[in-house]
Amino acid sequence: MSGIKSAAAVGLTLLANLVLAQEVIINGVVQQDVFFYGQSPPVYPSPDAEGDGRWGDALSSARAIVAQMTLEEKVNITGGFSNTTNGCGGNIPAIERLNFPGMCLQDGPNGVRETDFVNGYAVGIHVGASWNRNLTYARGSAIGGEFRRKGATIALGPMVGPLGRIALGGRNWEGFSNDPYISGILAAETVRGIQDRGVIASTKHFVGNEQELLRNPRPDLSNRNKTIETSSSNMDDATMHELYMWPFADAVHAGTGSIMCAYQRLNNSYSCHNSKALNGLLKTELGFPGFVLSDWGAQHTGIASALGGLDMVMPFGFRFWGPNLTEAVRNGSVPESQINNMATRIMAAWYFVGQDSPDTPPLAVGMARSHLRPHTVVDARDPADDAVNLQGAIEGHVLVKNIDNALPLRNLSMMSIFGYDAKNPNYNSPAEGFSAWSLGLQSQNYRSITGGGSGAITPWYIDAPFEALSRRTRADRTALFWDFDTNGANSTIDTNSEACLVFINSAASEGVDRPSLRDDFSDALVENIASSCNNTIVVIHNAGVRLVDRWIDHPNVTALIFAQLPGQNSGEAITQILYGDVSPSGKLTYSIPRNESDYGSLLAPVNYTGWDRYFPQDNFTEGVYIDYRAFDAAGIEPRYEFGFGLTYTTFEYSDLNIQVTSDGNLSEYPVGPVIPGGEADLWDNLATVTAEVTNTGDVEAAEVAQLYLGIPVAGQPVRQLRGFDKVMIAPGETRHVQFDLRRRDLSVWDTGAQQWRLTLGTEYRVWVGASSRILPLNGTMVL
Numbered sequence: 001m002s003g004i005k006s007a008a009a010v011g012l013t014l015l016a017n018l019v020l021a022q023e024v025i026i027n028g029v030v031q032q033d034v035f036f037y038g039q040s041p042p043v044y045p046s047p048d049a050e051g052d053g054r055w056g057d058a059l060s061s062a063r064a065i066v067a068q069m070t071l072e073e074k075v076n077i078t079g080g081f082s083n084t085t086n087g088c089g090g091n092i093p094a095i096e097r098l099n100f101p102g103m104c105l106q107d108g109p110n111g112v113r114e115t116d117f118v119n120g121y122a123v124g125i126h127v128g129a130s131w132n133r134n135l136t137y138a139r140g141s142a143i144g145g146e147f148r149r150k151g152a153t154i155a156l157g158p159m160v161g162p163l164g165r166i167a168l169g170g171r172n173w174e175g176f177s178n179d180p181y182i183s184g185i186l187a188a189e190t191v192r193g194i195q196d197r198g199v200i201a202s203t204k205h206f207v208g209n210e211q212e213l214l215r216n217p218r219p220d221l222s223n224r225n226k227t228i229e230t231s232s233s234n235m236d237d238a239t240m241h242e243l244y245m246w247p248f249a250d251a252v253h254a255g256t257g258s259i260m261c262a263y264q265r266l267n268n269s270y271s272c273h274n275s276k277a278l279n280g281l282l283k284t285e286l287g288f289p290g291f292v293l294s295d296w297g298a299q300h301t302g303i304a305s306a307l308g309g310l311d312m313v314m315p316f317g318f319r320f321w322g323p324n325l326t327e328a329v330r331n332g333s334v335p336e337s338q339i340n341n342m343a344t345r346i347m348a349a350w351y352f353v354g355q356d357s358p359d360t361p362p363l364a365v366g367m368a369r370s371h372l373r374p375h376t377v378v379d380a381r382d383p384a385d386d387a388v389n390l391q392g393a394i395e396g397h398v399l400v401k402n403i404d405n406a407l408p409l410r411n412l413s414m415m416s417i418f419g420y421d422a423k424n425p426n427y428n429s430p431a432e433g434f435s436a437w438s439l440g441l442q443s444q445n446y447r448s449i450t451g452g453g454s455g456a457i458t459p460w461y462i463d464a465p466f467e468a469l470s471r472r473t474r475a476d477r478t479a480l481f482w483d484f485d486t487n488g489a490n491s492t493i494d495t496n497s498e499a500c501l502v503f504i505n506s507a508a509s510e511g512v513d514r515p516s517l518r519d520d521f522s523d524a525l526v527e528n529i530a531s532s533c534n535n536t537i538v539v540i541h542n543a544g545v546r547l548v549d550r551w552i553d554h555p556n557v558t559a560l561i562f563a564q565l566p567g568q569n570s571g572e573a574i575t576q577i578l579y580g581d582v583s584p585s586g587k588l589t590y591s592i593p594r595n596e597s598d599y600g601s602l603l604a605p606v607n608y609t610g611w612d613r614y615f616p617q618d619n620f621t622e623g624v625y626i627d628y629r630a631f632d633a634a635g636i637e638p639r640y641e642f643g644f645g646l647t648y649t650t651f652e653y654s655d656l657n658i659q660v661t662s663d664g665n666l667s668e669y670p671v672g673p674v675i676p677g678g679e680a681d682l683w684d685n686l687a688t689v690t691a692e693v694t695n696t697g698d699v700e701a702a703e704v705a706q707l708y709l710g711i712p713v714a715g716q717p718v719r720q721l722r723g724f725d726k727v728m729i730a731p732g733e734t735r736h737v738q739f740d741l742r743r744r745d746l747s748v749w750d751t752g753a754q755q756w757r758l759t760l761g762t763e764y765r766v767w768v769g770a771s772s773r774i775l776p777l778n779g780t781m782v783l
Contacts, residue, residue, distance in 0.1 A: 038234040038617070040269035043280035046309045046338060049289040049345045054352060055255075055676065059289065061356070062347035066340055068098055074343040075325050079317010080105075087115055087367030088152065089454075090296070090314040092346075094363075102153075103350070104364045105202075105293075105314065107454040109157025109174055109190075110567070112146050115367055117379040119146065119389055120459025120568040123450055124159060125544065126396030128176030128186060128589040129564055129645075131704040131726050136186045139392050140193020140201075142385035147199045149380040151365035153355060154200040154258060154293075158190040159455065160247035161262060162210045164544075164590060165626050168604045170212040170513040173543035173565060174455040177589030178627045179642065180243050181721045181745070184250030191254040198354045202293050203251040204260035207244050207277060208233030211605035212513045214616050215263040216297070228614055231606075232265040235620040240281070241749035241756075243624045249286055249744075253677025257290040257349030261310065263298045268615070272298045278309025287674040290352070291345040306334050311342040381460065393566035393573035395702075398586040399559070399646040406499075406535055406558035408580025408648060414496045415473060417466060417482040418529050419503035419522075421448060421541055424464040448541040449570050453510025459568035465503055465539070468571030472579060487521055488528030500533035501578075502526050508543035513605050517547045517596055530556040539563050539574060549594050549639060562588070580648060583701035585726070587645030587771065591628050591638040598636050602626060628772045629717040643706050643721070643771035649697030649731065651770065653705070656777040657690045658766055666783055669755045670743060678744070682756060687741040691768045691777055695729040702728045705737040708772060710765030713748050719767060722746075739768075746783065758783055 051059055066074060076093050077100075083091045090105035107113040110123045121143060127136055140158075147155045162169050164178025172178070176186045187203060194201040209215065214231040235244065248259065259282060261272040271277060272294045282288045291311035299305050299313045302320035306328070313321060328334040350356065366378025399407070409415075450457045466482065473480040483491045493500060504522035508514050530536040530551060537559040540546055551557055561584070566573050576582050596603050601622075608616040625633055628642035665671060665681045672680030693703055707723030710716075723739030746764065747756035760783050769775035 038232075038267055038619070040267040040274050040276045043275045043284070044307060046275075046279045046307065046341060047283050048341050049348060050287070051289040051676065055289050055348070058348040058352035059344065061351040062344045065098055065100070065347055066343045069095065069343065071326055071329060071336065071339065074339050075321060076317070077346055078312050078325070078339070078342050079321045080312070080314040081317065082315065085368065086364040088364050089113075089156070092312070101363045104152045104367060105154040105156060106147065106150075106152040106367065107156045109155075109159045109455050110450065111143055111457045111459070112150055112152065112380065113454065113456060113458055115150060115458060117366070117377060117381055117460055118150070118458060119381055119385065120449065120457030120462070121389055122392040122396050122567040123173055123455065123457070123565040124175045125173045125589070126564040126566050127392060128182060128396075129398050129562075129586040130392065130395035131182070131587055131589075131724055132395055133185065133189050133726075135388070135392055135395060136189040137193045138388045140190035141197055142193075142382070142388050144194035144197030144199045145382055145385070146380040147194070148197050149361060150367050150378060151361045151363050152199065152367060153350070153363070154202050155194050156202050156204065156260065156454065158187045158201065158251070159204050160184065160187045160251065161205045161207050161244065163244055163247070165210040165620070166513070166602055166605055167517060167545050167599050168514040169210060169544070170508050171451075171453070171455070171510050173451045173508050179589060179721050180246035182589060182724065184247035187247050188250040188254035191251050191256045195255060195257065195353045198357065198360060200257035200349050200353050200355075202258035202260050203248060203256045205262035205295055206248055206259050206271065206282065206292075207240070207262060208235065208266045208271065209262035209264050211618070212511055213605040213607060217300070220614070226614060229616070230264050230270070231608070231616040231618040232268045233618050233620060234267055236623065237751045238749045239620055239623045243626070245281060248282070249677050252282075252286045252288045253675075253683065255352070255676065257352055258293050259288060259290065260293045260295055261298060263295055270298070270300050272310050273301050273305035273308035275308040283309060285674070286678055287676050289345065289676060290349045291342070303328050303333050306338060306342070311345050389567065390569045390572060393569040394576060394582055396564050396566055396586050397573065397577050397584050398562040398564070398588055399577075399584040400562060400588075400592070400640045400644065401552065401557070401560040402646055403558045406537060407578060409499055409578050410580070412473075412476070412478045412498045414479040414481070414494060414498055416493060416497040416500045416533070417469060417480065417503070418484070418488060418491060418500065419525060420484055421505040422464065422466040422482070422501070422503035423484050424462050424467070448505035448507055448543065448565060449567055450565050451508045451510070451543045455510065457567060462568050463571035465571045465574050468575040469501070472575050488525045491529070493529065493532045497533060498535060500529050500536045502529050502536060502538045503541070504538070505541040506543055506546040514544065517545055518550065523550045526551045526557065527554065530554045537578075541565060541570070545590055545592060547594075547596070548592065552639070580699075583648040583699050584645070585647060585702035585704065587643050587704050588640060589642070591631060591642045592640040593631070593636070594639045598631070598638070602630070624717060629720060632718040632772075641771050641773040643704075644774070645704070645771075647699075647701040647703070649695055649699040649701045651703045651729070652694045652696050653691055653769055653776045654694070655690075655692040656766075656768055656779050658687065658779050658781045660687045660781055660783060661685060665743075666758070666760070668758055668760055669750075669753065679756075682742065682744040682747075684743050685740040686743050686746060686783065687781060689723065689739040689741065689766055689768065691737050692734050693727065693729060693737055694734040695731050698731045700728065700730045702726055703770070705768060706771065707739040708767040708775065709741070709745065710767075711746070711748060712759050712762040712764060716748060719765070719772070721772070
């Protein structure tokens with residue numbers, strides 16, 4: 001039996017009762033709103049938005065303006081309309097008599113898409129590999145500033161769903177990691193960064209959108225009278241809370257003004273009218289005061305979605321809502337109070353980020369696309385963001401192999417470069433994001449700085465590795481040779497080349513899942529070069545997991561860098577790392593296994609052709625056991641583990657100290673009021689762990705210290721990430737690292753009590769180290 005299947009068996013034991021359950025009885029009372037595996041119970045009505053502080057002020061302003069709107073005006077701001085000239089991906093109409101200019105919604109999570117004079121930032125998977133909170137906030141702020149200057153109201157990002165359950169998932173690259181903890185931490189920083197610039201962040205996709213296959217309904221080609229629905233992501237209550245909903249809670253706590261609902265069905269109810277998920281989990285349990293936005297075309301019903309918790313539909317409100325929703329209010333099918341609720345949530349988010357400020361740029365002022373028609377140019381770039389953009393590109397590179405100090409490069413007289421990925425694509429235009437989507441997965445034809453689809457970027461320049469290396473070798477008077485056209489079989493490699501750099505990629509795009517974790521063309525290229533060059537250095541721009549076992553043990557492959565998707569500064573970033581101007585500091589936020597079989601059933605998305613072909617059922621029977629949790633449970637040794645990454649120095653860990661704080665509430669269950677993100681005391685720090693990290697080498701470098709926790713509850717993973725601290729350390733210097741453990745970090749979801757529960761009086765295991773498998777410090781604590 002393969003690894004994940006074995007690990008999934010652990011989860012199956014936990015799920016058995018939930019799968020079979022039809023109801024949960026607590027203290028003799030039947031509970032009707034437990035989130036059953038494969039079933040989605042009704043939760044009505046949709047709660048009114050509530051909030052204190054900034055949210056309270058925003059809600060007060062929203063209620064005041066909504067009270068002045070007619071029914072038609074309130075309905076109109078819940079539904080998008082077509083505007084083919086202003087360049088916005090979605091539009092909400094203005095109400096001029098109330099000085100409301102409308103809204104412009106635009107992709108995406110990695111920069112303003114499909115327009116000119118904007119930057120292309122490192123994408124989510126690259127940002128995740130930086131493990132840098134401050135840099136993530138700065139990137140979000142820079143992106144938010146560009147959205148604002150272009151006149152966009154809502155930035156469609158960040159993305160934390162898909163989380164990355166399926167190894168070949170086509171959109172895994174848009175998120176930060178397949179671990180919910182780091183994904184949530186970095187999503188929160190991104191939300192704060194974007195919204196501090198006066199733009200609403202729409203965190204997506206809630207929830208269970210884990211594959212591109214079967215994400216939209218389609219007609220049955222063999223019987224046009226029948227429709228094949230989207231796949232249903234069926235998960236139990238604990239898995240929902242402990243894995244997939246976890247990072248959304250962080251985003252809500254950070255103040256995200258919008259949550260985008262997903263394409264898939266969730267426990268057999270479409271995500272955008274799933275009342276349990278939207279009314280129950282999001283708006284009640286997490287206390288979300290903002291608005292729920294549909295993914296484009298993800299609304300499949302009118303009245304049910306209005307009552308089920310959807311607040312704004314894109315791109316066309318009139319399909320189910322518009323006059324139909326107005327009539328539904330007038331005939332009593334939908335109470336007007338619910339329309340008021342929806343409109344208030346939308347306007348509250350608008351006020352929350354300060355869109356009512358008089359210095360807000362005109363709506364869509366710079367969004368018109370130059371490839372569509374002449375327009376007034378709005379340069380959204382800020383030179384102050386250049387350093388953030390470059391640093392973000394640098395810190396997401398992950399060095400995983402470096403034999404005999406092949407890197408950094410020093411004093412070369414001759415170097416050769418190979419591989420299609422070293423050079424720029426054949427074109428760059430404001431339509432690049434869409435065009436990259438249409439290119440699909442023909443990765444040999446273009447340079448990978450991003451993925452395809454709505455998360456793509458449209459940079460004003462692309463600095464390719466070949467260009468940057470050409471600048472460097474010219475300055476150093478190093479002879480440079482290259483071949484980008486062959487797979488290496490017919491290349492003439494000058495035997496005087498002291499280093500052979502091979503650039504390959506592993507592409508991905510929205511709309512399709514990846515075909516493989518390998519690439520025969522690229523693998524053959526590496527093998528052919530390595531057979532003739534004794535210092536072959538491989539750089540992979542990977543949009544997710546990429547297997548390397550075909551050639552990684554070749555004695556002439558001396559170094560490997562997972563370069564991910566660094567955005568427009570790809571060339572300069574990799575050149576600075578290769579030459580040691582900076583020491584690499586990225587670490588993997590997913591595991592690299594040795595074989596596809598290690599993933600078991602979680603390798604590829606599932607297609608359905610049997611009895612359930614019209615209502616596909618995607619059963620998350622593995623529970624929380626994905627990636628390193630599954631490998632740990634099944635005893636599988638990955639090629640490169642989660643959290644792993646090398647640099648040009650060495651570190652030692654010492655002096656682990658664990659302190660349970662006395663000022664936190666140590667009751668078994670939280671008792672605080674619900675605030676955005678859940679009960680207030682879930683965010684209390686209950687323990688602090690510290691350690692010392694010493695740079696024992698001779699190069700200054702940053703280290704990402706990681707904390708993993710073993711929660712003493714049957715069925716929990718062996719260990720799971722619950723803290724990280726990135727510090728720059730000079731040679732010989734010792735730095736202090738600290739991890740604050742919140743109540744939620746130490747809790748498990750109690751399905752019976754429908755609460756997060758601490759385990760009191762039993763030892764928690766604590767590990768601190770350099771990766772999920774390199775953990776030199778360990779201890780215990782008791783709450």
